[in-house]
């Protein structure tokens with residue numbers, strides 16, 4: 608099985624992220640989430656933004672995959688779009704930088720500058736991709752980990768509610784770099800299935816750290832009953 612120097616074994620990486628419009632944003636909330644993940648046996652943390660990267664690195668003894676989400680006008684690329692974010696992530700102490708390695712906007716012709724910079728600083732690179740072709744291109748660019756993070760989030764990748772198990776499987780067969788299964792993994796069974804499909808690591812985010820989305824799932828499941836049974840006992 609393919610492994611990497613940052614993680615001692617295969618397993619679960621918990622994504623601890625809250626954006627400014629989310630209720631858990633700011634302060635030490637994501638650090639506490641990361642601590643809880645560590646306590647439960649997670650092997651790594653993925654987190655967004657300089658402050659959370661810095662706080663989590665201080666509080667938790669696990670490798671941290673850092674990213675910075677930034678929306679640039681007229682661009683669809685929002686996960687660590689430029690060298691500026693790569694520098695900030697490294698400055699904040701991340702062990703690995705996660706960045707968009709999709710074929711949009713000639714990214715594949717330019718992203719090597721970001722990858723090379725991270726490597727020069729002794730920091731690893733996780734490529735967030737959306738298709739098999741992008742995964743193969745990422746491997747050629749010399750990244751250290753390939754994540755299925757963006758499958759379902761580019762217009763040309765399969766739009767589905769479930770994780771992209773087919774992509775996880777095909778990538779794991781074809782690349783020599785460890786594959787990270789990421790995106791819409793909502794149950795422990797799905798996480799196990801991702802490892803079975805060949806992934807070395809599994810990232811779970813919303814299902815653990817976004818209570819508003821977890822609650823929404825329960826609401827969706829319960830709504831059909833509460834609409835039918837209006838009588839209160």
Ligand SMILES: CC(=O)N[C@H](C=O)[C@@H](O)[C@H](O)[C@H](O)COP(=O)(O)O
Nearest residue numbers: 622756760790791792811812813814
């Ligand atoms: C597409 C995008 O912006 N993904 C982001 C990437 O860091 C995060 O918002 C996700 O929470 C993360 O990928 C984990 O996935 P999920 O939350 O589905 O377990």
